[in-house]
Every structure is written in C-alpha cells, then in structure tokens.
Amino acid sequence: MTRSQELFERAVKRIPGGVNSPVRAYGSVGDTPRFIQRADGCYIYDADGNRYIDYIDSWGPMILGHNFPAVRESVKKACENGLSFGCATEIEVEMAEFICERIPHVEMIRMVNSGTEAVMSAVRAARGFTGRNKIIKFAGCYHGHSDAMLVSAGSGVMTSGVPDSAGVPKGCTQDTMTAVYNDLESVKTLFSQAPKEVAAVIVEPVAANMGVVLPEKGFLEGLRSLCDQYGTLLIFDEVITGFRLAFGGAAEYFGIRPDLVTYGKIIGAGMPVGAYGGRKEIMEMVSPVGKVYQAGTLSGNPIAMAAGLTQLRYLYEHPQIYADLAQKGEMLYGGIKKILEEEKTPFTINYIGSLGSLFFTSERVRDYGSAKTSDTDAFAAYFKYMLKNGIHLAPSQFEAMFLSEAHTGEVIHQTLDTVKKYVAGHM
C-alpha cells in the first residue's frame, strides 16, 4: 500500500469521504486521492515522493506557480506581527485601494474568507439594494455552496429552483431561477415571467465549473442590456476569471461592466480569501453603513492580505504575464487539439488564455447540456494514464486545467508528448 492509500484509509474514518472538499476524493475517476506534501513552481509532490506537473494549481490561486518566493516571504514577514487581531489594519486599506484604483467597476470592496461567502454576500447586497428576491443563474455555473446557489443543475429553464443537495429547504431555492448558458432566449423567458422581481443575474463570465465553456459573441452583452432593461443587477462571479483572464478579469477582457463582482482563489494567493465589490451605492447597503448585514471574524486577515496583495501587485506590475499565459495556453490546448484531430478522436477542447478543458464528446460544448454528453469513463481512463505518467489533472471531466507562469515550454511539450502517447495507445 502506498503512503497516500494509508493516509486515505485513516482519513475516511474521521473526515467524510476522507476529504475536506468533495472533488479531492477522486470519486468520479474511480481512484483514491494522492496526498500532497509540497509543491514548487509547476510541480507538486505526493506523500510517496512522486513528482507531477500540476495543472490544478490549487484550483487557480497559483497563477505565478507554487511557493512563489515573494508571496512566501510576505507571509513570513506578516506572521512576525501576529496572526490576527480582529481589528482594522493598514493592509486592508491598501488591498481595497489597490483593487479599486485599478478596476473601474469596483468602487468599493469588502473582504471575506471564500468564494462561497463572496457570492452569498453579493447576492444579499443585490437583494437589499433592489428590494427584490429573485436571482437568475445558469445551469452548470458554480457559485459556491450557499443554500440559494445549490439548485438542481438541470439543463432546462426553471423558474423555481429545486434543491440540489439534501439539507437545503425548498424555501431557500424557490427564488433561484435557472437559465441556459449562452442562451439569451432562456433568460428573456425568465425575465418575462417575473419582470419586476429579479434582483440579479449571476454568471461565470467564462464558465469553468462544467469544464471550460466560453461565452458566445453577444451573450454577456445581452445579459448586460437585459439587466438594464429590467432594473436588475449583473453580478460577474470572477472567482476563477478575476486577475486571470486580465488583471480586471473577464469584465476587462470582454469590456462589459458588471454592477457587482465576486473574487476568490487568486485574490488570496493560496490563503482563504474572497471578496465582493462594485458600484458604491450598492456596496454602501452593506453594514455598518447600510442595512444588509454581513460580517467575518477573520475577514481581511493580515496574513491572507499580505499574500494576496503581494500576488496582485506582482501581476499588475508584470502585465506581460497575461500575454504569456495566453501563449502557453495556445501551446498546450492548441497542441492537444492538433494531436486529437490527427487521431480523429471524438473530442472538443475549449480554451481561453490559461484556462482549458478537454471534453470527451464530439458535440460543441456551449452549455451544461452539451458538456454532459462527454464520455466520463473515457475521461477517467485518460486521467489515470496522465497521473501515472506524472501529470496531475483535476480528477473530473467538469473542471478546468489551470496554467501558471511556472509552466515552461518544456513541461508543456512533455505534457503534449504524454497526451500523444495516450491517444496512440488507447483511442
């Protein structure tokens, strides 16, 4: 038995499923997790001493690569002053100023501890501001695990969400309406059923939690104008895309101005951080200024702020990183596409910048329904082969691959060679 297997045997006795977040359990690929000991640059090392090229990157935060020296040093330095005060600190002001002065649609921002919290709070602020209850979300988009966002991810239009999890009362999801990604007609249908009741439309401007699905031309623009027409707020959930597609996220990349935006992942550089921000008059609804209650004992934690702000500063001061990541993306995802085309394998690869997903389906993947046509058994076989050959992918068909600045041309070529060998032998 490997050390990872031993640890997993112990873990399942004391932690549900042996993991603190479900996708880590490898359930959908029929394996057990590798327990990780350390990571550096683009490499991650498990408890048995195996080294992998890592394409999870902690699900996005490690855009500069693992264990990035400046971030590590900023944390060490901040630790010397104590871990938490539960009081206001200078670095929180610096973080808020740094973001608001560089991202035009973020006039005010509030720090929280996770993406889930950011979304939950942004939705509450939107409801408080508009005095309306309903929210439109899209099937296949993930917005964390708060009750109202856990609606059954059917692929059709739904006016009243059915809970997707035990323990979520119907009352919590009855105001969550579900539309189809890339389908403006489905959004119009929902608006026409409740024209004066929709507080917000929330969307992943590039969906990355049903695998990567790009917004088609006109989709985000259409959402913006529908929201304007109905007096509804547009929330971009940029927990993955923020500071990744561009410093100003998908909003900057596509030139669309959301009313509110949520951040997570990259903003904390690996520390537990989330944030929500946007128009001043909406953010001023939040307590203690306004009547929308939202709080957090550890929010704006000085160690987390030090890590996050160091990473954001580095990204902003090195804007060529974004062109660089896009080039690496073209090399990796474009390379996989070429290999599979030559083999005439049924596949679709969606990618943008550093994000990409290989779907084992011949259908064009543009929404949750088409993503679901993927052959997940074929994905599982591919995943296991890649892992055995030193390549650490997200253990699910419906997750993204994350490239970082630390992925060199050499490791990308090594990855492509492995894909090529797999395809030659198995597909």
Ligand SMILES: *Cc1c(COP(=O)(O)O)cnc(C)c1O
């Ligand atoms: C990861 C994610 C969340 C949830 O963030 P957590 O920090 O895991 O709570 C919300 N929205 C999107 C788009 C995400 O990818």
